[in-house]
Amino acid sequence: MKIILTQEVSGLGAPGDVIEVKDGYGRNYLLPQGFAIAWTKGAEKQVTVIKRARSAREIRDLGHANEVKGQLEGLKVSLRARAGEGGRLFGSVTPTEIVEAVKAAGGPALDRRRLELTNTVKSVGTYPVRIKLHPEVTAKFDLNVVAAK
Structure with a gap:
């Protein structure tokens, strides 16, 4: 087909x-x-x-992708989510929420479809996030999920 x-x-x-x-x-x-x-x-x-x-x-070229990668890797991204006893979240963190957290932390606007999570974010803690900016450039940053009061 x-x-x-x-x-x-x-x-x-x-x-x-x-x-x-x-x-x-x-x-x-x-x-x-x-x-x-x-x-x-x-x-x-x-x-x-x-x-x-x-x-x-799309990111314009390889140079622009490397520039965005530099911005992301130096960024402290924190996300507040509702959590119950023991730090377990009500639901899970979505790629859209991660993109909004990056933007709120002063980072660039990203495409949520390019995010790669190694595992589902369902509890409070720090998680590695990868984003494919360009076919040759992948940026990595840590997402810190904290419980909202």
């Missing part, structure tokens, strides 16, 4: 890429989740629009 990605899917590609996947994977996962659209000649024309939108929000 030939599809056009509308969002970045790790292991497959970036928005605007035309790829070939197994029928079931495309039909049962990528299309219903909105990660892709079916390939047609008409949809092929939308690829330029998707790529233009991607370039507008």
Whole structure:
């Protein structure tokens, strides 16, 4: 099955890429989740629009990615979340909340879809967070989750 990605899917590609996947994977996962659209000649024309939108929000080049990496790695990111007895959170911390915490700490605006968490944040503590800024640049910073009063 030939599809056009509308969002970045790790292991497959970036928005605007035309790829070939197994029928079931495309039909049962990528299309219903909105990660892709079916390939047609008409949809092929939308690829330029998707790529233009991607370039507008993407980090411009390798130098800019390294600059953002430097900002992130020197940043102290703290997130307040409601917690119960023993430091267990009510729910878990989402990528959107992490991006907002980075912005509140004085960091750059980030794309939540590029965040990579090694494990789910469900308790108070410090967690390593990786973000893929560029195909060649990955930044790492620590997220400190504290209990809200």
